[in-house]
Amino acid sequence: MIKKVLITLMVLAFSVAMFAGCGTKTTTTAAKVGTAPEGSEIAIEKATMKFIKDTNEGKYKLLSTEELNTWIGQKKDMIIIDTMPADNFAKGRIPGAVNAELPKTVMADVTDAQKAVFIKLLGQDKSKPVVVYCGFVGCARSHLGAVIALEQGFTNVYRVPGGIIAWQEAGYTVEK
Amino acid sequence: MVAILIMVTFLTGCRSSTDSFITEEVNPNIDVLGIKLDMPESKVHESAGSKGEKAMCVYGYEYEYADKHINIGFKSDKGTVRRITTKNPDTSIYGIMPGTDLLNAYNQIEANGFTKNNNSNYKFYKNNIIITIISMKDTLADGINIEMDPDQN
Numbered sequence: 001m002i003k004k005v006l007i008t009l010m011v012l013a014f015s016v017a018m019f020a021g022c023g024t025k026t027t028t029t030a031a032k033v034g035t036a037p038e039g040s041e042i043a044i045e046k047a048t049m050k051f052i053k054d055t056n057e058g059k060y061k062l063l064s065t066e067e068l069n070t071w072i073g074q075k076k077d078m079i080i081i082d083t084m085p086a087d088n089f090a091k092g093r094i095p096g097a098v099n100a101e102l103p104k105t106v107m108a109d110v111t112d113a114q115k116a117v118f119i120k121l122l123g124q125d126k127s128k129p130v131v132v133y134c135g136f137v138g139c140a141r142s143h144l145g146a147v148i149a150l151e152q153g154f155t156n157v158y159r160v161p162g163g164i165i166a167w168q169e170a171g172y173t174v175e176k
Numbered sequence: 177m178v179a180i181l182i183m184v185t186f187l188t189g190c191r192s193s194t195d196s197f198i199t200e201e202v203n204p205n206i207d208v209l210g211i212k213l214d215m216p217e218s219k220v221h222e223s224a225g226s227k228g229e230k231a232m233c234v235y236g237y238e239y240e241y242a243d244k245h246i247n248i249g250f251k252s253d254k255g256t257v258r259r260i261t262t263k264n265p266d267t268s269i270y271g272i273m274p275g276t277d278l279l280n281a282y283n284q285i286e287a288n289g290f291t292k293n294n295n296s297n298y299k300f301y302k303n304n305i306i307i308t309i310i311s312m313k314d315t316l317a318d319g320i321n322i323e324m325d326p327d328q329n
Contacts, residue, residue: 043232
Protein backbone atom coordinates (compact mmCIF):
# COMPACT_ATOMS: atom_id res chain seq x y z
CA MET A 1 0.00 0.00 0.00
CA ILE A 2 2.72 2.39 1.05
CA LYS A 3 4.67 1.46 -2.08
CA LYS A 4 1.63 2.28 -4.25
CA VAL A 5 1.17 5.68 -2.59
CA LEU A 6 4.84 6.47 -3.04
CA ILE A 7 4.74 5.52 -6.73
CA THR A 8 1.60 7.64 -7.23
CA LEU A 9 3.27 10.62 -5.51
CA MET A 10 6.40 10.22 -7.65
CA VAL A 11 4.33 10.09 -10.85
CA LEU A 12 2.43 13.19 -9.74
CA ALA A 13 5.64 15.04 -8.87
CA PHE A 14 7.18 14.08 -12.22
CA SER A 15 4.06 15.29 -14.08
CA VAL A 16 4.04 18.60 -12.24
CA ALA A 17 7.74 19.07 -13.01
CA MET A 18 7.14 18.27 -16.66
CA PHE A 19 4.23 20.72 -16.95
CA ALA A 20 6.11 23.38 -15.07
CA GLY A 21 9.00 22.89 -17.47
CA CYS A 22 6.66 23.18 -20.45
CA GLY A 23 5.17 26.30 -18.93
CA THR A 24 8.55 27.94 -18.58
CA LYS A 25 9.36 27.23 -22.18
CA THR A 26 6.12 28.58 -23.54
CA THR A 27 5.96 31.71 -21.34
CA THR A 28 8.73 33.62 -23.08
CA THR A 29 9.08 37.33 -22.24
CA ALA A 30 8.00 39.51 -25.13
CA ALA A 31 10.80 41.71 -26.47
CA LYS A 32 10.31 45.35 -25.42
CA VAL A 33 9.46 47.62 -28.29
CA GLY A 34 9.81 51.38 -28.53
CA THR A 35 11.90 54.27 -29.84
CA ALA A 36 14.85 53.03 -27.81
CA PRO A 37 13.79 49.59 -26.52
CA GLU A 38 16.14 49.75 -23.57
CA GLY A 39 14.79 53.19 -22.62
CA SER A 40 11.57 54.57 -21.19
CA GLU A 41 9.12 55.71 -23.86
CA ILE A 42 7.52 58.24 -21.53
CA ALA A 43 10.94 59.79 -20.80
CA ILE A 44 11.67 59.91 -24.53
CA GLU A 45 8.34 61.62 -25.20
CA LYS A 46 8.96 64.15 -22.45
CA ALA A 47 12.42 64.99 -23.81
CA THR A 48 11.03 65.18 -27.35
CA MET A 49 8.29 67.63 -26.37
CA LYS A 50 10.79 69.89 -24.64
CA PHE A 51 13.26 69.57 -27.49
CA ILE A 52 10.67 70.58 -30.11
CA LYS A 53 9.50 73.51 -28.00
CA ASP A 54 13.10 74.72 -27.53
CA THR A 55 13.93 74.26 -31.22
CA ASN A 56 10.83 76.15 -32.37
CA GLU A 57 11.55 79.00 -29.99
CA GLY A 58 15.29 79.02 -30.67
CA LYS A 59 14.99 79.15 -34.46
CA TYR A 60 18.42 77.57 -34.95
CA LYS A 61 19.15 74.65 -37.27
CA LEU A 62 19.70 71.05 -36.29
CA LEU A 63 22.64 68.88 -37.23
CA SER A 64 22.77 65.13 -36.69
CA THR A 65 25.71 63.30 -35.16
CA GLU A 66 26.35 61.64 -38.52
CA GLU A 67 26.25 64.97 -40.42
CA LEU A 68 28.69 66.53 -37.97
CA ASN A 69 31.05 63.61 -38.42
CA THR A 70 30.88 64.14 -42.20
CA TRP A 71 31.61 67.87 -41.78
CA ILE A 72 34.61 67.08 -39.59
CA GLY A 73 35.81 64.56 -42.18
CA GLN A 74 35.49 67.26 -44.86
CA LYS A 75 37.46 69.68 -42.64
CA LYS A 76 34.63 72.21 -42.92
CA ASP A 77 35.50 75.61 -41.51
CA MET A 78 33.30 75.88 -38.40
CA ILE A 79 33.34 76.46 -34.65
CA ILE A 80 32.28 73.54 -32.48
CA ILE A 81 31.39 74.49 -28.92
CA ASP A 82 30.95 71.94 -26.14
CA THR A 83 28.72 73.45 -23.43
CA MET A 84 29.33 70.77 -20.80
CA PRO A 85 31.26 71.44 -17.56
CA ALA A 86 35.04 71.56 -17.97
CA ASP A 87 35.65 68.20 -16.29
CA ASN A 88 33.28 66.45 -18.72
CA PHE A 89 34.94 68.25 -21.62
CA ALA A 90 38.35 67.07 -20.41
CA LYS A 91 37.19 63.47 -20.27
CA GLY A 92 36.05 63.38 -23.88
CA ARG A 93 34.86 65.75 -26.60
CA ILE A 94 34.08 65.91 -30.28
CA PRO A 95 37.36 66.52 -32.16
CA GLY A 96 38.15 70.22 -32.58
CA ALA A 97 35.58 71.36 -30.01
CA VAL A 98 36.24 74.20 -27.60
CA ASN A 99 34.61 74.54 -24.20
CA ALA A 100 32.23 77.06 -22.64
CA GLU A 101 30.04 75.68 -19.89
CA LEU A 102 26.42 76.78 -19.84
CA PRO A 103 23.70 75.87 -17.33
CA LYS A 104 21.22 73.13 -18.10
CA THR A 105 18.24 75.20 -17.09
CA VAL A 106 17.12 78.51 -18.59
CA MET A 107 18.71 81.65 -20.08
CA ALA A 108 18.16 83.56 -16.83
CA ASP A 109 20.63 81.17 -15.17
CA VAL A 110 23.49 81.98 -17.56
CA THR A 111 26.03 83.99 -15.58
CA ASP A 112 27.85 87.00 -17.05
CA ALA A 113 31.13 85.08 -16.90
CA GLN A 114 29.68 82.06 -18.75
CA LYS A 115 28.17 84.26 -21.45
CA ALA A 116 31.41 86.21 -21.90
CA VAL A 117 33.45 83.01 -22.36
CA PHE A 118 30.92 81.64 -24.86
CA ILE A 119 30.78 84.86 -26.92
CA LYS A 120 34.58 85.09 -27.01
CA LEU A 121 34.77 81.60 -28.55
CA LEU A 122 32.37 82.59 -31.34
CA GLY A 123 34.92 84.93 -32.91
CA GLN A 124 34.17 87.71 -35.41
CA ASP A 125 33.02 85.93 -38.58
CA LYS A 126 29.23 85.96 -38.22
CA SER A 127 28.69 83.75 -41.27
CA LYS A 128 30.93 80.94 -40.04
CA PRO A 129 28.91 77.85 -39.01
CA VAL A 130 28.60 77.52 -35.24
CA VAL A 131 27.89 74.00 -33.98
CA VAL A 132 26.80 73.63 -30.35
CA TYR A 133 26.35 70.42 -28.39
CA CYS A 134 26.07 69.17 -24.80
CA GLY A 135 25.34 65.77 -23.24
CA PHE A 136 22.25 64.27 -24.87
CA VAL A 137 18.83 65.14 -26.31
CA GLY A 138 17.32 65.98 -22.92
CA CYS A 139 20.13 68.44 -22.11
CA ALA A 140 19.35 72.14 -22.59
CA ARG A 141 22.88 73.56 -22.44
CA SER A 142 23.31 73.41 -26.23
CA HIS A 143 19.92 75.11 -26.71
CA LEU A 144 21.12 78.08 -24.64
CA GLY A 145 24.38 78.21 -26.58
CA ALA A 146 22.62 78.18 -29.93
CA VAL A 147 20.29 80.98 -28.80
CA ILE A 148 23.21 83.12 -27.56
CA ALA A 149 25.02 82.64 -30.91
CA LEU A 150 21.91 83.78 -32.80
CA GLU A 151 21.50 86.75 -30.47
CA GLN A 152 25.08 87.73 -31.29
CA GLY A 153 24.21 87.88 -34.98
CA PHE A 154 25.61 84.55 -36.14
CA THR A 155 23.58 83.30 -39.09
CA ASN A 156 24.57 79.62 -39.37
CA VAL A 157 23.90 78.17 -35.96
CA TYR A 158 23.43 74.43 -35.48
CA ARG A 159 22.53 72.34 -32.45
CA VAL A 160 23.54 68.67 -32.33
CA PRO A 161 20.77 67.05 -30.25
CA GLY A 162 22.47 63.78 -29.30
CA GLY A 163 25.57 65.53 -27.93
CA ILE A 164 28.63 63.70 -26.72
CA ILE A 165 26.69 60.61 -25.64
CA ALA A 166 25.32 60.03 -29.16
CA TRP A 167 28.78 60.76 -30.57
CA GLN A 168 30.32 58.08 -28.33
CA GLU A 169 27.51 55.63 -29.10
CA ALA A 170 28.13 56.13 -32.81
CA GLY A 171 31.71 55.04 -32.22
CA TYR A 172 33.26 58.20 -33.63
CA THR A 173 36.65 59.47 -32.49
CA VAL A 174 36.59 61.15 -29.08
CA GLU A 175 39.29 63.69 -28.35
CA LYS A 176 40.75 63.86 -24.82
CA MET B 177 41.84 33.64 4.22
CA VAL B 178 43.94 35.98 6.34
CA ALA B 179 44.82 37.97 3.22
CA ILE B 180 41.13 38.35 2.36
CA LEU B 181 40.36 39.51 5.91
CA ILE B 182 43.16 42.07 5.78
CA MET B 183 41.94 43.29 2.40
CA VAL B 184 38.33 43.62 3.59
CA THR B 185 39.45 45.46 6.72
CA PHE B 186 41.59 47.78 4.61
CA LEU B 187 38.83 48.51 2.14
CA THR B 188 36.29 49.06 4.91
CA GLY B 189 38.72 51.46 6.54
CA CYS B 190 39.08 53.45 3.31
CA ARG B 191 35.36 53.66 2.81
CA SER B 192 34.77 54.68 6.42
CA SER B 193 37.15 57.63 6.26
CA THR B 194 35.32 59.00 3.19
CA ASP B 195 31.95 58.32 4.78
CA SER B 196 32.93 59.89 8.09
CA PHE B 197 34.19 63.04 6.34
CA ILE B 198 30.75 63.40 4.78
CA THR B 199 28.73 62.47 7.86
CA GLU B 200 30.84 64.26 10.45
CA GLU B 201 32.06 67.35 8.64
CA VAL B 202 30.24 68.02 5.37
CA ASN B 203 26.64 67.15 6.18
CA PRO B 204 26.47 69.18 9.43
CA ASN B 205 27.51 72.18 7.30
CA ILE B 206 24.65 71.71 4.84
CA ASP B 207 21.47 73.48 5.89
CA VAL B 208 19.18 72.92 2.90
CA LEU B 209 15.71 71.89 4.10
CA GLY B 210 17.30 68.98 5.98
CA ILE B 211 18.67 67.43 2.79
CA LYS B 212 22.12 65.87 3.13
CA LEU B 213 24.62 64.10 0.90
CA ASP B 214 24.07 60.32 0.69
CA MET B 215 20.42 60.68 1.74
CA PRO B 216 17.99 58.30 -0.02
CA GLU B 217 15.60 59.74 -2.60
CA SER B 218 12.41 59.11 -0.61
CA LYS B 219 13.74 61.11 2.35
CA VAL B 220 14.67 63.99 0.04
CA HIS B 221 11.12 64.21 -1.35
CA GLU B 222 9.86 64.13 2.22
CA SER B 223 12.21 66.95 3.27
CA ALA B 224 11.42 69.02 0.17
CA GLY B 225 7.69 68.50 0.67
CA SER B 226 7.11 67.53 -2.95
CA LYS B 227 8.45 65.16 -5.57
CA GLY B 228 9.94 67.79 -7.86
CA GLU B 229 10.65 67.36 -11.56
CA LYS B 230 12.97 64.56 -12.64
CA ALA B 231 15.62 64.89 -15.35
CA MET B 232 18.56 62.77 -16.40
CA CYS B 233 22.17 63.91 -15.97
CA VAL B 234 25.52 62.60 -17.14
CA TYR B 235 26.09 61.49 -13.54
CA GLY B 236 22.79 59.87 -12.58
CA TYR B 237 19.61 61.91 -12.35
CA GLU B 238 18.24 64.99 -10.61
CA TYR B 239 15.08 66.50 -9.19
CA GLU B 240 14.32 70.19 -9.57
CA TYR B 241 12.24 71.65 -6.75
CA ALA B 242 11.49 74.93 -8.50
CA ASP B 243 9.31 76.35 -5.73
CA LYS B 244 12.11 75.78 -3.19
CA HIS B 245 14.88 76.99 -5.54
CA ILE B 246 16.87 73.82 -5.04
CA ASN B 247 18.05 71.06 -7.35
CA ILE B 248 19.19 67.68 -6.04
CA GLY B 249 21.35 65.24 -7.98
CA PHE B 250 21.27 61.50 -7.28
CA LYS B 251 23.55 58.56 -8.00
CA SER B 252 21.78 56.30 -10.46
CA ASP B 253 23.03 53.06 -8.91
CA LYS B 254 22.17 53.81 -5.27
CA GLY B 255 19.45 56.44 -5.56
CA THR B 256 21.19 58.58 -2.94
CA VAL B 257 22.11 62.28 -3.00
CA ARG B 258 25.40 63.15 -4.74
CA ARG B 259 24.78 66.87 -5.34
CA ILE B 260 22.85 69.70 -3.70
CA THR B 261 22.36 73.01 -5.52
CA THR B 262 20.59 75.86 -3.78
CA LYS B 263 19.58 79.38 -4.74
CA ASN B 264 17.26 79.60 -1.77
CA PRO B 265 18.30 82.48 0.54
CA ASP B 266 16.85 80.64 3.54
CA THR B 267 19.37 77.84 3.12
CA SER B 268 23.14 77.69 3.55
CA ILE B 269 26.17 75.55 2.81
CA TYR B 270 29.20 76.02 5.07
CA GLY B 271 27.43 79.11 6.38
CA ILE B 272 27.14 80.71 2.94
CA MET B 273 23.62 81.78 2.11
CA PRO B 274 22.65 82.53 -1.50
CA GLY B 275 22.93 86.30 -1.86
CA THR B 276 26.12 86.55 0.22
CA ASP B 277 28.86 88.87 -1.04
CA LEU B 278 31.15 86.84 -3.34
CA LEU B 279 34.40 87.69 -1.53
CA ASN B 280 32.89 86.76 1.83
CA ALA B 281 31.76 83.46 0.32
CA TYR B 282 35.30 82.74 -0.96
CA ASN B 283 36.77 83.54 2.45
CA GLN B 284 34.26 81.30 4.18
CA ILE B 285 34.99 78.37 1.85
CA GLU B 286 38.75 78.72 2.18
CA ALA B 287 38.47 79.07 5.96
CA ASN B 288 36.88 75.63 5.93
CA GLY B 289 39.88 74.10 4.22
CA PHE B 290 38.68 74.04 0.63
CA THR B 291 41.24 74.79 -2.09
CA LYS B 292 40.45 76.80 -5.20
CA ASN B 293 40.60 75.03 -8.55
CA ASN B 294 43.33 76.35 -10.85
CA ASN B 295 41.03 76.57 -13.87
CA SER B 296 37.97 78.13 -12.29
CA ASN B 297 37.35 81.04 -9.95
CA TYR B 298 34.20 79.42 -8.68
CA LYS B 299 35.23 75.84 -7.89
CA PHE B 300 36.76 74.60 -4.61
CA TYR B 301 37.91 71.13 -3.54
CA LYS B 302 38.38 69.26 -0.27
CA ASN B 303 38.90 65.48 -0.28
CA ASN B 304 36.12 64.08 -2.46
CA ILE B 305 33.86 67.13 -2.14
CA ILE B 306 33.51 70.00 -4.63
CA ILE B 307 31.84 73.33 -3.88
CA THR B 308 30.92 75.56 -6.81
CA ILE B 309 29.69 79.12 -6.43
CA ILE B 310 27.13 80.38 -8.94
CA SER B 311 27.59 84.11 -9.43
CA MET B 312 25.41 85.91 -11.97
CA LYS B 313 27.20 89.27 -11.99
CA ASP B 314 30.45 88.38 -10.23
CA THR B 315 29.43 90.32 -7.14
CA LEU B 316 27.28 87.89 -5.12
CA ALA B 317 27.19 84.16 -4.47
CA ASP B 318 23.72 83.73 -6.02
CA GLY B 319 23.82 79.99 -5.64
CA ILE B 320 25.91 77.28 -4.03
CA ASN B 321 26.50 73.81 -5.34
CA ILE B 322 28.04 71.02 -3.24
CA GLU B 323 28.72 67.62 -4.73
CA MET B 324 30.63 64.40 -4.30
CA ASP B 325 33.37 64.18 -6.92
CA PRO B 326 31.99 61.64 -9.43
CA ASP B 327 35.51 60.39 -10.14
CA GLN B 328 36.11 59.52 -6.49
CA ASN B 329 32.70 58.21 -5.44
